[in-house]
Amino acid sequence: MTVDIEAARQRVAELLTEYRIPSAAVGIRHGGRITEFAVGVRDVTTGAPATVDTIYQCGSMTKTWTALAFLRMCELGPVALDEPVRTWLPEFTLADSRVAAALTPRQLLNHTSGIEESFGDPGEGEDVYARMVANIADAPQVFPLGHTHGYSPALGYAILARIMEVAGGAPWHDILRRLVFEPLGQRDTTCLPWEVDRERAATGHVVMSPEQGPVPSPVEYLPRAYGPGGWVNSTVRDVLALAGVFLGTGGSTTGAAARAGRGPGALLAPASVREMMDSRVPVPDPYLFGPEWALGLIVCDWQGHTVFASDGSTIGHNARLRIFPEHDLAITVLTNGGPRESFAARAFDAILAGLDAPRPPEPPKPDPALRLDPARYVGEYSRPGTRFEVTARGDRLRLALLPDPVHARILGGTDRLEYDLLPISETHFLVPPSHPDEDPQTLALYDFGEGTARYLHINCRVHPRGPA
Structure with missing residues (x-):
């Protein structure tokens, strides 16, 4: 063929x-x-x-x-x-x-x-x-x-x-x-x-x-x-x-x-x-x-x-x-x-x-029946120049991206972008786009050795818990 x-x-x-x-x-x-x-x-x-x-x-x-x-x-x-x-x-x-x-x-x-x-x-x-x-x-x-x-x-x-x-x-x-x-x-x-x-x-x-x-x-x-x-x-x-x-x-x-x-x-x-x-x-x-x-x-x-x-x-x-x-x-x-x-x-x-x-x-689909403990994920995950915040509203998780000034200028002056986190599994999440020109994304929150996620992995990059 x-x-x-x-x-x-x-x-x-x-x-x-x-x-x-x-x-x-x-x-x-x-x-x-x-x-x-x-x-x-x-x-x-x-x-x-x-x-x-x-x-x-x-x-x-x-x-x-x-x-x-x-x-x-x-x-x-x-x-x-x-x-x-x-x-x-x-x-x-x-x-x-x-x-x-x-x-x-x-x-x-x-x-x-x-x-x-x-x-x-x-x-x-x-x-x-x-x-x-x-x-x-x-x-x-x-x-x-x-x-x-x-x-x-x-x-x-x-x-x-x-x-x-x-x-x-x-x-x-x-x-x-x-x-x-x-x-x-x-x-x-x-x-x-x-x-x-x-x-x-x-x-x-x-x-x-x-x-x-x-x-x-x-x-x-x-x-x-x-x-x-x-x-x-x-x-x-x-x-x-x-x-x-x-x-x-x-x-x-x-x-x-x-x-x-x-x-x-x-x-x-x-x-x-x-x-x-x-x-x-x-x-x-x-x-x-x-x-x-x-x-x-x-x-x-x-x-x-x-x-x-x-x-x-x-x-x-x-x-x-x-x-x-x-x-x-x-x-x-x-x-x-x-x-x-x-x-x-x-x-x-x-x-x-x-x-x-x-x-x-x-693309993966979220599991609407999955119920997660938000406390295991909530926190700040950062590297120099990039910071993510995972927050909870009830039992729903949200992701905020706080880009550095250079990336903020490229994004048209936006200094904070917010997204829903829709669980695919206990460690993987779908990130729907915030506007039509974005692709959906996925991320992993993983390594729960101490009870809470130690790392956020998005766009293949790792961001550890806690400020950089």
Whole structure:
């Protein structure tokens, strides 16, 4: 069975209008065949049309590229997954000396380090990752090393980048280009914003108010501190080349390619690919993406089938990739605006129509019969820059988000957003949107060792109980 491209194109166009997203580029790799299409405009101010060659910011999808480069360096010999970070960075220091001595690259790759993102302002120079490592000498732990999954948007992969620079004797972006971009033939992929072909680049867009519609993002690109975890720009064809590393195995642990030795032209040996896909930790909130996190990959469960994901967002761009090893299939959707999850799920569903492959799972539904003790959840959960308050009105729970001033400005000056918390289970909650431009969210309130929830896990990030 094949994708009905015209039907998929029409459906994506309808979704762009519904979600007020300027454009989307879609790429499908199925059985070795690649199909691409684009809809919309790459900049609302110019009306320039998006094409399959339009370049989008990939945000945290960058982490998969960086993970691949690190695994290639493991094969080449200068680094290893389970040696302490101090093997390469002997000066590495944290507030908790035991964590500083024990931390390994594997824990950075799967987001279980627990280190607070307290790296200050490391600047925009090429020494940014060395500065970040130096700046976290007093960084506390959000949670004990390896205790839970807590997504690190910048710091974890910046430490990895510094290890790569010291072990490889070159800047992170040069290593990434040499070890991944060039072997995969990703000629349109860059990890420095100023190297992007501006004539083909999509402009990021945000919706500041329902009446205004999408406008160019006030933030052109993320700070350089996010480079190894968020600076890649790419096209749908090059994203599919990334996905190809994980295809052809019939799943992460089976298939001829997985059993055989490394073939000619393969980026990684099959054992390294299996390591990336099979080394997993549980995610406290399994509903946003999936129940587990591997090395640079998210592990999803779609109707009992394992689907791997690599997703990313910047302020104005969203990148989504789903890899179906059992079906030799990969789909990517790149956009320059709009909500992240609901649009992507509906776009994937439209593209998968007619294919013998699992479809995106339905969002979880609250259990109206569930009766919880509010006292177990009420409290403040915070990290520097972000604070949540869980309160009770009778037996109903409410969530308040108190963003920092920078995020408040992006949100149009709002300094407090309030939501209902609808229980799915004793530890998981549905968070309905507060206005039409938001997606529904889910969160976990968990770890009741002392009778009350110790952590709030939302958008893959962990917030411990008590003020930061």
